[in-house]
Structures are given as structure tokens and as C-alpha cells.
Amino acid sequence: MAAIHYRTLTIETGVWCGNRCSFCYQQAYRALPDYPRLVPGEEIRRRMQWGLSHGYDEVSFTGGEPTIRPDFLDLIRAAREMGYRRVAVTTNGSRLSDPTFFAQAVEAGLTSMGVSIHGPDAATHEGATGRQGSFGRALRAIHHAVATHGTLRPVRLNTFTVVHRGNVGRLLELARVLAGLGVRLLVFQPAILGKSNFREASRVQVGIEEIVEGLRPVILEGMERDFRVKLFNLPPCLFRDVLEGLDLDSYREATFREHDQDAPLQNDPDQETGSVETPACASCDVRSTCPRIHVTLLPQEDLAAHFEESLLSIAAWDHPQVWLSGTDLMRPATLYRVVRKARLNGFEEVLVTTGGTSLWDGRAGWIAMRQGGASRLVLVHHARDPRSSDRMICHAGNDANLLELVGRWRQEAPEGLGLGVLVPVSENEWPFLESEGIRGLEGIEWDLLLRAPWRTEGRPALQVRRIRDFVARARRLPSRPRSVVLHVPWPRRWEAAALPGVAIWTRGRLRFDLAGTVLPTAFVEPRYSVLNWSLPHLGGQVLCSPGDRRVPLRPLLARSIQVQGITRETLFRVRRRDDGPGGPAGP
Numbered sequence: 001m002a003a004i005h006y007r008t009l010t011i012e013t014g015v016w017c018g019n020r021c022s023f024c025y026q027q028a029y030r031a032l033p034d035y036p037r038l039v040p041g042e043e044i045r046r047r048m049q050w051g052l053s054h055g056y057d058e059v060s061f062t063g064g065e066p067t068i069r070p071d072f073l074d075l076i077r078a079a080r081e082m083g084y085r086r087v088a089v090t091t092n093g094s095r096l097s098d099p100t101f102f103a104q105a106v107e108a109g110l111t112s113m114g115v116s117i118h119g120p121d122a123a124t125h126e127g128a129t130g131r132q133g134s135f136g137r138a139l140r141a142i143h144h145a146v147a148t149h150g151t152l153r154p155v156r157l158n159t160f161t162v163v164h165r166g167n168v169g170r171l172l173e174l175a176r177v178l179a180g181l182g183v184r185l186l187v188f189q190p191a192i193l194g195k196s197n198f199r200e201a202s203r204v205q206v207g208i209e210e211i212v213e214g215l216r217p218v219i220l221e222g223m224e225r226d227f228r229v230k231l232f233n234l235p236p237c238l239f240r241d242v243l244e245g246l247d248l249d250s251y252r253e254a255t256f257r258e259h260d261q262d263a264p265l266q267n268d269p270d271q272e273t274g275s276v277e278t279p280a281c282a283s284c285d286v287r288s289t290c291p292r293i294h295v296t297l298l299p300q301e302d303l304a305a306h307f308e309e310s311l312l313s314i315a316a317w318d319h320p321q322v323w324l325s326g327t328d329l330m331r332p333a334t335l336y337r338v339v340r341k342a343r344l345n346g347f348e349e350v351l352v353t354t355g356g357t358s359l360w361d362g363r364a365g366w367i368a369m370r371q372g373g374a375s376r377l378v379l380v381h382h383a384r385d386p387r388s389s390d391r392m393i394c395h396a397g398n399d400a401n402l403l404e405l406v407g408r409w410r411q412e413a414p415e416g417l418g419l420g421v422l423v424p425v426s427e428n429e430w431p432f433l434e435s436e437g438i439r440g441l442e443g444i445e446w447d448l449l450l451r452a453p454w455r456t457e458g459r460p461a462l463q464v465r466r467i468r469d470f471v472a473r474a475r476r477l478p479s480r481p482r483s484v485v486l487h488v489p490w491p492r493r494w495e496a497a498a499l500p501g502v503a504i505w506t507r508g509r510l511r512f513d514l515a516g517t518v519l520p521t522a523f524v525e526p527r528y529s530v531l532n533w534s535l536p537h538l539g540g541q542v543l544c545s546p547g548d549r550r551v552p553l554r555p556l557l558a559r560s561i562q563v564q565g566i567t568r569e570t571l572f573r574v575r576r577r578d579d580g581p582g583g584p585a586g587p
């Protein structure tokens, strides 16, 4: 008999959750003042209606934690009354551990449950969830679901496990605990990085090689003990020799979407984000069930090659200074290599920019920059900008990340590397510039760099008065920047003509930096949710060049896996080359 395929509409019911999972891709969203902690019930009903009219017959609630909504049971009932054949929930199990609440949910029409469990014992699981007692509650919820099997209302059950540094060596143990409880479908996935969790998750993320090694025995055990393993965001071709132990049925659904969206229904529900397909995948025999390669596997080698290529393309401009932006995903060794390459290409001054969310934060990063020959680190401050395409920055700014870096800089202040802070000329900057953290720069040599406001705001008026007032106040900052510098890379002719006027108006208190070339890197391929925050507006074109030329660039693709079939060997080889002197970020 042919299997019935359900079309599942996944609805995020809001980011509110009692757990505090260290790797959670939603954690920063909880801090955003106007991000919905709970999506209104009416809105969820509207989405469900939309789903029905678009051929969905299963609705899956996720969050945050859907079960802590006061209207959770009503939503299940509403889904069933509308005609959904199945109603599922992804849960941490806390509320559903209560037998009465569990029975009410089943009574209301809950048919499926995915319980997240991240370790074989309380210490490991709760080390990840940050919540005491969460392990016992998750197990109780699992127990209730198993107890429905063989009754008239069986609740389909699976577990979800994020494979991370804390549990990768204990997956078999975990599988045995779960199988012992009667779980028959175990879902595993790597910790995925996004804008919201980039730093935290990159600290606990483990390499693909370790994940595969941790999971193979689990799959083999499942073949013997009659449970199945399902993988999210891991290509099944890595498990060719144990494919029979995998549940390969239903990968068509995009599990993780870019959360940076204003209205989920405006997006094409078939569009997947966060994973890539290589040409070699076209002829792969497990293609139809493959979730593709997730972008966080992007090899460092490719990242470096992409930068090197871009550097070559601008070396001919014969300019003394280059700004390297978009280095966030580099490990220190890659950063070293790229900075070095810039120097070898003739750039005398190499500036590395960061918004404070990078894999090379801290000492190993400073060393890589300094040894590579970088002249300066530039901390780029993003004010809360309503026009930004980036929801995180738009709502939250990046103050905390930058202030943390400033704190480290004060402790470790690497010799021979300069410091700059780049800000827009905006009143909104003062709380940041006058904060305690920035005050801590007093006594340290640093420069305050200003973005040319007419460029960032798209208005040609020079706004000289605004610059003048800003500079006057900046000069009085207790943190005492060595100089205040207006950054106008590749000035256009009219800008060059106008700048002496600006100099006079600011009474000589402003310096000018006209030498910078911002390295053109094309990180704007929309599927790369991790990458596209660096230069969100560029669209694969050069930011600045002599005569305002716009040079189209090839978008960044994982080239080393593009040219050949993906096998364990190719991925592993790429990974080995990845690891910098500091190795992968530690916990």
C-alpha cells in the first residue's frame, strides 16, 4: 500500500519558552522588544486557514514553546475543526509532562508530538536547556505518549536532538535510553547557526566528521533494536553504508527558515533557506530524500579563496588601503591568510571590520590579524535602523556584542594593531558612544570613524551642520578618541570638491579618510541565511571603486564541494583544512 504523504504547515506560535537552550536559534529574538513572544491566536488561525486553502493537511506547532500558550488546547481544537487530519507539536515536554494536561491535549485532537531531548542524563540535557528539572519532564512527556500506543488515540512520537559538543560522544547512550522508553523515531540534527545564535551556537557546534561518527553506531543500533533515525540538515549520502537504518521518507519540508521575515505568509512556503545543493547532487541516488548541505558546512577554504579572488580583482586599482568586511565566518587561520594576502597584494593598510559577531573574537583573532599584517580593527556600530533589512540589527542594534569586544580589547590590547569605531552620524549613536563600555577606552588609542551620512542615507545634501555638531560633541567624549575621521571611500568628484567646506565648518576638528577600498565580496545569495548579514545591501556588486564603477561578482558558493560528488571523504578533507591554529571555537 502506498504511504500517505501529509503536507505539513509549520507555524511558529511565538518565541516564548521556559527553557534557555544555549544553541537555540531564537534566543536573541526573545530580547527584542517588539518581537512577538506570543503570536496572537487570531493570526495563527488565519495561517491555518491559509494552509488549508493551499493543500496542507497537517499543522505542526513550534515555537518558542507552543504548550505554554494559554490557548494551546483551543488551537488544537480549532485545527481539527477546520479539517486538519493531523496536529503536531514540537515541545520541550514541560507542560505535557503533566498527565492531566497531556490527556486534555489528546482529547482536543493532538495526534503527534516531537519532544526535544539533548542528552542521556539530566546533567547533559539540562546543561543544554539551562533549566533544572527539564530532563525528567521531557521523559515523562515521552512516557505519556508511549502509553497511548495500542489505544484508540495513539500519539505519534519522535524525539529531536541537537547534536552539539556536550552530547556528540554520548549519542548511543541517549538512543538506548530513548529506545528503552519505547521511542521508535529519533531525529538528530547539527546545531544550526543564524543571526540570532551565531556566537553561542558556534561555540558548541561540532564538525560533521564527529557528528557522523557519533551517529553511525546509533543507526546500527536502531537496525537491531527496531527504532529508526531521521536526520535533519545532514546529507544522507554521508551514511551510505547504513542507509537502511534511516527514515528517508519525508524531507520535503523546509524545516528551518530564515526568521528574518516580517510576514511569514508573504514567503513562498516551498522556498528553502540555509542549505545548498551542488551540481553533483543532480545525479545522486539519495537526492529525493536529501535535505541538502547546510550552509554552515561552508568550507573555510572557499571563504578564503573567495576573498583572495576579490582582492586580486581590486589590486590593480593600486590603492593603499583595504577594508575587509564580511570576515565573521572565518576562523583565525583563515583570517590570517586573507589579511596576509591583502598585504602581499600591495595593500599597505588592511582594516578588518566586525559587528561583534564573529568566529575569530578574542585573542586568537587579534593574533591572526596582527601576524597577518592588519593595521586596524574597526568595530562597526549599527544603530537601530528602521530601513535595515536586518531584523536583528534593526531592532536591537549590536551594542552588547561590540561592548564585549571593547572589554576584551582593554584586557588584551594587542600591540601593533589599531582600533577604530565606525558609526553613522546620528543622534541615536550617543547612548552607545557615551556608554560605560566605550568610556573604558579612555587611555587607549582609538579613532572614531564616521560614515558619510549622505551616502548611507541616500540624500545628496551634505548636512554639514549635522556633521559639525556631531564632531563637536564627539570631541568631548570622555573616552577621548585620538581623532574623529570622516570615512569617504573613493570620493566622487562633487564630494572631493565639497570636503574642504566640511573641513572649515568643523573648524579643523575632523580628519578625512578617502583612501579606503571596501573589499567587494558577494555574500548576498539569499539562501545563505548565515552569510547575508554582512553586506546586506550590496547585491553582489562592488561597494566602492574608482569612478563609481560597479563590478558584478560571482556569488559565494561552496566551490570545493561543487566540483565533485559529495562523499564523506570530500567533506572530511575540506574540514581538515578548515581548522585553524585555534581549531574550532571551543565551548
Ligand SMILES: C[S@@+](CC[C@H](N)C(=O)[O-])C[C@H]1O[C@@H](n2cnc3c(N)ncnc32)[C@H](O)[C@@H]1O
Binding pocket: 017, 019, 021, 023, 024, 025, 026, 062, 063, 064, 065, 066, 090, 091, 092, 114, 115, 116, 160, 161, 162, 189, 190, 191, 192, 193, 197, 201
Ligand atoms: C526552537 S524549538 C521550539 C520547540 C520547543 N520549545 C522545543 O524545545 O522543542 C524547535 C526545535 O529546534 C531545535 N533547535 C533549537 N536550536 C537549534 C539549532 N541552533 N540548530 C538546530 N536545531 C535547533 C530544538 O531543539 C527543537 O527541537
